[in-house]
Amino acid sequence: MAEETRALHDEISVDCVIFGFDFEKLNVLLVDRVMFDVSTGKKIIDDLTLTGNHVYVDEDLDEAASRVLFDLTGLTDIYLEQFKSYGSPSRINCEKDRAWLEFNGRDPDKRIVTIGYYSLLATDKITLEWKGRNVSWYPVDDIKELAFDHMQILNEALDSLRTKLLHEPVGFELLPEKFTLSQLQRVYEIVLGKELDKRNFRKKVSRMNYLIPLDEKQKGVPHKPARLYSFNRDIYEATKEDVMDFVV
Amino acid sequence: MAEETRALHDEISVDCVIFGFDFEKLNVLLVDRVMFDVSTGKKIIDDLTLTGNHVYVDEDLDEAASRVLFDLTGLTDIYLEQFKSYGSPSRINCEKDRAWLEFNGRDPDKRIVTIGYYSLLATDKITLEWKGRNVSWYPVDDIKELAFDHMQILNEALDSLRTKLLHEPVGFELLPEKFTLSQLQRVYEIVLGKELDKRNFRKKVSRMNYLIPLDEKQKGVPHKPARLYSFNRDIYEATKEDVMDFVV
DSSP states (O other), X not given: OOGGGSOEEEEEEEEEEEEEEOSSOEXXXXXXXXXXOTTTOXXXXXXXXXXXEEEETTOOHHHHHHHHHHHHHSXXXXXXXXXXXXXXXXXXXXXXXXXXXXXXXXXXXXXXXEEEEEEEESOOOOOSEETTEEEEEEEGGGOOOOXXXXXXXXXXXXXXXXXXXXXXXXXXXXXXXXXXXXXXXXXHHHHHTSOOOHHHHHHHHHTOTTEEEXXXXXXXXXXXXXXXXXXXXXXXHHHHHHHOOOOO | OOGGGSOEXXXXXXXXXXXXXXXXXXXXXXXXXXXXOTTTOOEEEEEXXXXXXXXXXXXXXXXXXXXXXXXXHSOSSOEEEEEEEEOOTTSSOSXXXXXXXXXXXXOXXXXXXXXXXXXXXXXOOOOSEETTEEEEEEEXXXXXXXXXXXXXXXXXXXXXXXXXXXXXXXXXXXXXXXXXXXXXXXXXXXXXXXXXXXXXXXXXXXXXTTEEEEEXXXXXXXXXXXXXXXXXXXXXXXXXXXXXXXXX
C-alpha cells in the first residue's frame, strides 16, 4: 500500500534510539523539533527528539521500527532490539509537548504507548533531513534534555545496551567489518563508561574464538599499523552454548 | 476510584507470566478459558491463558501488571520484569480467540498491544478463582499450547528469565527466605534446563559474597539435614559493580 494512503495508529508508536560510534565516542541520532509562534514569529520550541513514528494500522511493531531505520539510513538488516515500552497516562504533560502535538493535529490528551527500540549503526551514512526536520549525530554524554520522556528512554536504552554488551558480542555492530583490537577495546570502554586494563582485555579477547585475525594491517595511520580483525557470527552462534556461564 | 467505575483501555493490555518453583520443577500460573455453545450447550472452548488484563485508562503499565499480581496473590512487592511487547495487527486471528472476544463484548478486529511481564513467586499461596475463572499452577514443561499468542509469550518470557539468571541473582526470588545449596542449584538447573556439576556449582557459590550461611539446618527431612542460607540483597547491590564482568 502506498504510504500516503496508509493510516497511522493514533495511540501506538515506536521510538528508536540509534547509537553510532566514531572510534572516539558513542553518538545518538536525534531530530530537531522547532516551532514558531504564528502571531509573533518567535521560536517557541527548539529542542531535540529521538527518531520515531506512529505505527501504521496494518503494521507490526518491529516493522515500524525497521521502517524508521530504513527511512533514515536506506539500510535494512540493522541491529535492532526492542527493550522497553512506555505508556504512562501522563507521559505527555509538559506545555511544549502538548503544543507540539496540537500543532501537528494530534490530541495531547490521548495516551500514546511507545515501544522503545535501540539500534547499533556502524555507518555514519544517514539522511540529513527526515520528514522536513534536521537529523544529526550527537554525543550521548552531551545530551542532558530531550523532548517528551525521550531522555528517560535514551537512558534506559543505554542501560540495556550496557547489560547486553556484558554478555553478548554486540559491540561488533558498532564497528566496520575490519577493526583493530584497540578499536574494539574502545567500544567496550565507551559503552561501559570505564577504562579497561589493556592486558586483561587482550586476555579476554584471546578467548573469543569468533574473533578472526586477518592477514591485513591498518593503512594510512600515523603510528605503527595494527593488525585487523573480523567478527565471525557463525562461529559465535555455533559455540556460544559452551561459553555461556553465569556470572556471580 | 472504585474499580467498577474505571474504564478499561480497549487496545492496551498486560500479560503476566507468573513463574513459581516447587523445589522440583518450574511452574506457571494459568487461567482456564471455557465457553459453551449457547444453543447446544456443548463446550466449544476449553483451554488456558496467561494471567492478564486490559489496563485502566488512568493506569500506568507497571501498575496494571502489579494489580493483576495483587488480585491473584494478595501480595505487593513481587519480582516483576517487563520483557517484551506484542502488537502484531494479526495477533488475534484464530476462530476460538475471535469467538471468545466477541462473547466478552470485545471487537476481535481491534488490535491489542500487550505488554509482557514475567514475575517470580516464592509462594504457592494464590487465589484459586479469578474473575470467575479457575487459576492453577502448571509445570512449564507440560505446556504445549495456549490461547491467543500466549505460548509465544511464555516461551519468550522463559528465554528472558534464563538470560537474566545467567547474569543476576534472581533465582533467590523463587526460593523461601532460607534455603539449602541443593535447592539453589536446582533452581539454576531447572531454569537453565541443564544439569550442573555439583563441585563447580559450589565453587561459584563460594564466590557469592551475598549468600549468607545461617546457624541453622533443615528440619524434618529424611536425610542428613543441610545447612540453610539466605540471600542478602544489600551486599549484592553494594558490591555488584566489582563482580560485574563481561562474558566472552
